[in-house]
Amino acid sequence: MGIDTFQDQIRIVLVETSHSGNIGAVARAMKNMGLGNLWLVNPNSFPDEASYARAAGASDVLDRANVVSSLDEALSGCTLVMGTSARGRKVPWPVIPPPEAAVAACQNAEKGNVALVFGRENHGLSNDELQRCHYHIHIPSNPDYSSLNLAMAVQVMCYELRMYHLRGLEAGAGSPYLKPMTAPGDPGWDIPPAPVNDVEGFFGHLEQVLTDVDFHRRDNPRQLMTRLRRLFQRARLDQMEINILRGILTAVQKAVGASGNRKPTDADAKATGQENGHV
Structure with a gap:
């Protein structure tokens, strides 16, 4: 998948974010992993000073963010929608972990827009919103303390997306980012192995x-x-x-x-x- 496809075809969608600082932290997490297509559904406050302060150098992601009033608008034109969710819904839904979700997202991004949807800080996505998704993404966190900060959840998914993207580059033109450097003789080591x-x-x-x-x-x-x-x-x-x-x-x-x-x-x-x- 080309870099433009990776950056533009995959949307990170935040639904009714309460704290604008979390939006800035999400923008930072996205830019760290090479993503830049942020959609905000009816945020409580944006743009504001807190969001840009937490972005810490990722203000360009915030500048390009699409602010819409409904989830329908954020998902318009998408061919695949996945939403983060805890397990335990009354009606079972297809659930996949982050690595498999990243594979599905990147592969489908070649065909059209893909949306990864993240819910409110206090109670996530509603049942109606989750039913808009083809898959639910479950991050297998510690069951004794399973609540993830919004930006942390986004970072997990953005990392998995980037790893899949880099593996694709390595199989094609070649990517140095995934090659380990652990001993003399590995590419990048400064001194040759001792005879x-x-x-x-x-x-x-x-x-x-x-x-x-x-x-x-x-x-x-x-x-x-x-x-x-x-x-x-x-x-x-x-x-x-x-x-x-x-x-x-x-x-x-x-x-x-x-x-x-x-x-x-x-x-x-x-x-x-x-x-x-x-x-």
Whole structure:
């Protein structure tokens, strides 16, 4: 789905909002997630200072908001309508959670306007209003404290919409936003992964220092080095991190007056440079 379709074809509809500050907070939630088509049905007060203050940089969403006097006007031209609701209606209605609602909204937005309807702060949407909806959206909040602030409920749905939108971009032209960056070698990481021989040099250096400070006994090693290897291998060190660690070890050796009997390596030279502040 194109960005224009995502922004314009999906309407966020607020019904008879009591507090104008909540309208501003909703505008902020929408803009955070790339949405901008806001419809207000008979708000108690709008526009006003409180709504723009709570928008916090999303005043353009408020400037473009459509203020209407009835839900019929807000839904005019829509091909799919979904309303937020708690479960437990007398007549069961099709109910879907936010992720599935986002899929339905984005897919149907290719064909026409889609409305996501949110009710009043104190009692939500009426039964008559909910019966205007094809689906009810249920946000599975804590049953012991299930009441969501209006802007929070909108944020949940806007987030799900954006995630579906980004997944579509990733499958097409490509989107960097959903790709994790957790270790050296991932796109965006600033330093390449440490080569295996440098990591092995670090382990040898570490063992020597632990021996120098009488923390490790080579004649009774137990599982110390095995567990330390597991720790550092799990961290997936990059080259700079190896250099920093080698610099620390060299500084420890100098402080305790133990240089060890290892033959200097290229990694040692890097460690010395690290110690001297060449980051």
